[in-house]
Amino acid sequence: MKTPQEILDHYIELVEVERQEEREQFRKRFLETPLDQRMAKGLTLYPVTIEEVKVGLGDRLVVEINKPQKEEPSHVFQVGNIVSLWSNTDAKKKPFTTGVITKSRATDLVIALDKDELPDWAHEGKLGLDLYYDERTFNEMQKALKAMKEAAGDRSALLREVLFGEDTPYVRKGEDAYSLPDLNDSQNEALRLIHLALDVAIVHGPPGTGKTHTLIHSIVHSLKREKQVLVTAPSNLAVDLLVEKLAIAGIDVVRVGHPARISEVVLQRSLDVQCAIHPASRNIKELRKEADKTRKQAFKFKRSFGRAEREERKRLKLQARELQKEAKRQEKAVLKSVLDRAQVLASGDDHEYGQCE
Numbered sequence: 001m002k003t004p005q006e007i008l009d010h011y012i013e014l015v016e017v018e019r020q021e022e023r024e025q026f027r028k029r030f031l032e033t034p035l036d037q038r039m040a041k042g043l044t045l046y047p048v049t050i051e052e053v054k055v056g057l058g059d060r061l062v063v064e065i066n067k068p069q070k071e072e073p074s075h076v077f078q079v080g081n082i083v084s085l086w087s088n089t090d091a092k093k094k095p096f097t098t099g100v101i102t103k104s105r106a107t108d109l110v111i112a113l114d115k116d117e118l119p120d121w122a123h124e125g126k127l128g129l130d131l132y133y134d135e136r137t138f139n140e141m142q143k144a145l146k147a148m149k150e151a152a153g154d155r156s157a158l159l160r161e162v163l164f165g166e167d168t169p170y171v172r173k174g175e176d177a178y179s180l181p182d183l184n185d186s187q188n189e190a191l192r193l194i195h196l197a198l199d200v201a202i203v204h205g206p207p208g209t210g211k212t213h214t215l216i217h218s219i220v221h222s223l224k225r226e227k228q229v230l231v232t233a234p235s236n237l238a239v240d241l242l243v244e245k246l247a248i249a250g251i252d253v254v255r256v257g258h259p260a261r262i263s264e265v266v267l268q269r270s271l272d273v274q275c276a277i278h279p280a281s282r283n284i285k286e287l288r289k290e291a292d293k294t295r296k297q298a299f300k301f302k303r304s305f306g307r308a309e310r311e312e313r314k315r316l317k318l319q320a321r322e323l324q325k326e327a328k329r330q331e332k333a334v335l336k337s338v339l340d341r342a343q344v345l346a347s348g349d350d351h352e353y354g355q356c357e
Contacts, residue, residue, distance in 0.1 A: 004164035008149040012142055019138040026133040038130070042076060046088070046128035051108065053118055054292065061113045062102070065129060076131065079104050080261050083111060084132040087121040095121045098132050100258055112258075117320075123299060162199045169199040180217060187214045194218040216245050219344060223251070229344050236348035240266045243346045253344040261348070271338065278334045284327050291323035 002010075030038060038044035045067055052064040065085070077083065079101050086096035097119060103110035109129070151157040161167035172195075179188040187210050190203045195218070205211050222229050231246075231253075233239045239255070240263040246253045247269060255262055255270045262270050275281060298316035339345065 004160050004166060005149050007164065008145050008160075012145045012149070015138055015141050015145065019135065022133045022138070023135070030130050035128075044128055044130050045077065045109075047125075048085075048127050048129050049125075050118075050122065050127065061115050061118060063099075063111050063113060063118070065109045065111060067107055067109065077101060077104060077109060077129070080258075082132045082134045083109075084130045085111065085113070085122070086128050086130065087124065088126040088128060089121060089124050095119065096130075097122075102259065117295065117324075159199060169197065172196040172198060183214065183217065184210070187217075190214050191218055191221065195221060212241065212245065215242070216249060219246065220249055220251065223343055228342065231344055231346040233348060236261050237263070239346050239348035243269055246344055246346070251343050252341065253346055254338060254342040256345055256347040271335075274338045275331070275334050278338060280330060280334050280337075284330050284334070287323050287327040287330070291320045291327065294320040294323065 029043065033043075035044065035046060039046055045065075047068060049066045050063050051066050054062050063085075081101045082098060083101055084096045084098050086094060088094075097113055097115055099111040099113035101109055102112050148156060148160050151160060158167070162169045179185075180191065183191060186205075190211075191214055194201045194203070203211055203214060219229055219231060231239070231242055233242065236257065239257075243253050243255045243266045247266070253269055254274055255266050257270065259267065259270055259272050267273060294316050298313045298320065
């Protein structure tokens with residue numbers, strides 16, 4: 001019989017197999033397929049132009065991309081997709097940067113880039129947009145599996161042994177059962193099981209039996225003895241439902257995740273929005289606005305300039321970075337404030353957490 005570590009090793013190998021397959025699919029689809037064929041299949045938009053650049057939620061550089069003027073076939077550039085913005089000015093290097101689509105409209109796309117500054121090559125034209133595979137998800141999965149495998153002498157190690165059946169989960173003894181009037185007998189029994197379990201509790205039942213309703217009560221009850229509770233689920237939709245119901249129950253809940261993957265119903269509960277409405281956010285916005293203004297001034301200089309112009313551009317870019325650095329420092333303080341006061345932190349299957357503006 002395999003040990004938990006051996007099983008986890010196998011999971012790590014499987015994640016790597018999936019990563020390599022995803023990478024190969026991407027290579028075949030984009031790197032080995034001619035541009036015109038990718039465009040015909042709706043997998044690439046070319047040429048595209050940048051209409052507007054600004055700093056948005058989570059310190060993400062947000063760009064508005066105009067689609068090609070000619071009629072395009074139906075494509076799969078939808079909200080939440082990872083995309084690659086690339087330049088065709090250098091056939092050998094093919095520079096690119098990645099981001100997430102936050103809005104998809106008939107004539108344009110809005111993309112939150114994974115950078116706080118637009119690369120120089122983005123100002124030179126000949127830009128294209130590809131769908132991009134998400135390697136960071138695989139990195140996070142492997143990181144979590146390795147941490148669980150290597151855990152020793154701590155809570156994670158104990159939970160690993162329990163979850164893999166190597167140890168028996170502990171349950172509190174001698175506590176009286178309790179019941180809530182708006183739960184039936186089986187729901188109250190499930191609630192009691194969750195309350196008594198020290199390691200893990202599983203509540204199982206077919207659709208429509210009130211599992212979510214029971215879970216909400218268990219979270220509310222847990223907050224009577226815990227300062228903060230982490231809530232997660234296999235899908236963003238499921239997490240959003242829990243957030244909505246917890247908010248109705250009067251719980252201070254913060255939804256962690258990329259705004260593009262959070263439903264409109266609970267968006268106001270997202271970490272990004274909660275940071276944005278924080279009293280200190282106004283000063284952060286002013287710092288970012290000044291950094292953006294300074295950055296634009298720097299890029300007004302063309303490549304054919306003298307030494308004095310080159311030094312001025314360097315000074316402006318450095319000044320913009322310093323302003324951005326101060327904004328990030330203040331942002332971290334706001335982020336800590338929002339997270340610390342939340343009773344519940346809710347996160348789904350998103351690999352990229354929201355931040356503050």
